[in-house]
Amino acid sequence: MKGAVVGSAALLAAQTSAADTSKLVSFPSYTSAENSGWPLQVPDVLTPFDDVTNYNNFYEFGMDKSDPARYASAMTLDPWSIRVSSDSGKTSDVQFEDLLRAMDIEERIYRLRCVEAWSMVIPWLGFPLAELIRWLSPEGSFQFVQFQTRYVRAEMRGTRSFSSVIDWPYQEALRMDEAMNPLSFIAVGLYGKSLLAQNGAPLRLVVPWKYGFKSIKSIASIHFTNRLPETSWQSIAPHEYGFYANVNPEVDHPRWSQRFERRLPSSLFSPNRIPTQMFNGYGEYVADLYKNLDLRRYY
């Protein structure tokens, strides 16, 4: 951020409590969505902070939507390093603070559409994934980038549960051209403040035209590869969750329709049900990536 994010150690230390949001640290400066010159306007109403931080999927901490807000604060966030490697064999460790210092922080307001048919609109803070990849400058050219979430069994009660279905660590991946698309984003904050653990502190992926499970949280490793990577949900249930997982109202999940979504805040009496858009409304920016795919098959 070249000066504007000072004292990121203090910032990280402040993230450790999930419940006490008064301890969250504001980003001293960043380019607001309004001033970024970014052409994307999301006319949707923002989802309130309380919904964004209390209704979560983070199976490492349990399967209930309220589990992450309750238990994710057990995760050690400081120090945080990211292991960066590639098929060509070179491995290095990057400190989160160094990475943060190198990036310009901007705000992006994106829709997040979960495969379970609920959605939110979140004002993220962060930087384009393309900027991170350029900064890491992997030697060689690679077709895919793969991510893994931190995995420490002792800190993650969901991974110790008998009902845990995932082969930890949680993994996700993008094709390199998807990763370099200007929409692909690494979030380090939301609503002007550092991320809470339940939202994937200290850094997580946000891929707004894909179902939410692609947006992997609390990234601890990045691997550049030419082999199609294994991804967590696809390997558990390949007939239900694809590698691409592009939001598509025309292709039903085997167990439910994807035509509509519940936009949070949503309740039994006021479900706030709205139609789902192709590519979550971002087709103008990403449809070209898939012109050679049968979108009915690669849902």
Ligand SMILES: Nc1nc2c(c(=O)[nH]1)N[C@H]1C(S)=C(S)[C@@H](COP(=O)(O)O)O[C@H]1N2
């Ligand atoms: N490591 C990890 N990342 C994850 C998940 C998870 O269980 N573990 N859940 C995914 C799913 S299904 C969704 S919808 C989003 C939810 O992000 P949010 O809780 O910040 O809204 O995170 C994604 N990233």
Ligand SMILES: [Mo]
């Ligand atoms: Mo999801």
